[in-house]
Amino acid sequence: MERNVSSLGIVLHSQRYGQLNRKLTLLSVDFGIIDVVSYGARKSLKAVKAEVLADGQFFLYYNPVKKEYTLKDLKVLDDHEVLRSDLMQTYRALFFCEMMMKTNGGDSQKAYALLSKALDLLASLPDQANQVLIQFVHQMSELLGLRPDYRICPVCERPYEKDEIISFSSSLGSPCCKDCASLDSPLLLLPGMRRYLVLTADLRFEDAVLVQLNPAAGARIKSYMLRYALLLCGGYLKTLSDGLLVSS
Numbered sequence: 001m002e003r004n005v006s007s008l009g010i011v012l013h014s015q016r017y018g019q020l021n022r023k024l025t026l027l028s029v030d031f032g033i034i035d036v037v038s039y040g041a042r043k044s045l046k047a048v049k050a051e052v053l054a055d056g057q058f059f060l061y062y063n064p065v066k067k068e069y070t071l072k073d074l075k076v077l078d079d080h081e082v083l084r085s086d087l088m089q090t091y092r093a094l095f096f097c098e099m100m101m102k103t104n105g106g107d108s109q110k111a112y113a114l115l116s117k118a119l120d121l122l123a124s125l126p127d128q129a130n131q132v133l134i135q136f137v138h139q140m141s142e143l144l145g146l147r148p149d150y151r152i153c154p155v156c157e158r159p160y161e162k163d164e165i166i167s168f169s170s171s172l173g174s175p176c177c178k179d180c181a182s183l184d185s186p187l188l189l190l191p192g193m194r195r196y197l198v199l200t201a202d203l204r205f206e207d208a209v210l211v212q213l214n215p216a217a218g219a220r221i222k223s224y225m226l227r228y229a230l231l232l233c234g235g236y237l238k239t240l241s242d243g244l245l246v247s248s
C-alpha cells in the first residue's frame, strides 16, 4: 500500500510540527501543493534539511491510510540561501510563496516553473527586484487564467483610447473603463503603466524584467500590481500586511 514517490518542488512554508518535526508546504510538479512532514527536522543532524525556498527533487513516502507525505530525501537544485540572508529579498520571495498558496497556483507544472524562475531572477538580478515583483504578479494572473485584456473594456467591449485612464471593476476583479467601473474602485491605471503591461505581457519573464522603467513609474506600477495581487488572493496577504514591500 505504501509507496515511494518523488517530484520536483519548492518549499513554500515550514512550521513546527510536534516537538521535533516540521510540516512543510510543498509546491510539487506531480502532486500540486501538498503538506509534507519532515520527521526529526528540528534536532537531528542527520535529518534532511529542507528550508523554505529550497528548490529540488523531493523524495517522499506516501501513506495512503493516513493520507500523509513524509520527506525521505532531497536533492537540492538551489537552496536560494542568498535570498534568505537578506530581509527584503526574503520578504519578496515569501510574497511569491504566499501568493502560490492562496491561489493554489493553477497548473502545478507551470506554477513550479514560474516560481522557480522568479526566485532565480530575484537572486541573480537584485537591482531589478521591483521588476521581478511586478512581472511575477503579471505572470500569476496569466497562470490563473485571469490576466486582464489591457486593450478593451471587458464590460462594454469598447477599445480603450490611447491616453485613457483605466478604472477597475471590483465585482469583475478586472480593469475596465471609467463608465463600467465600480464606485469604490481604488485602482487607476495610467496610460504609461498600461503600455508597459501590454508590452511585457508577450515577453518571457526573464526578458520582461529587463524592460526599463523610470523609478516613479516603477513605484506606481508596483503599488498597482501589489493591490491587484491582494484582490487575486481574496483581500489579505500576510507578506503585504506591514507595507514593507510597497514602500521598498
Ligand SMILES: [Zn+2]
Pocket (backbone or CB within 6 Å): 153, 154, 155, 156, 157, 158, 176, 177, 178, 179, 180
Ligand atoms: Zn466599459
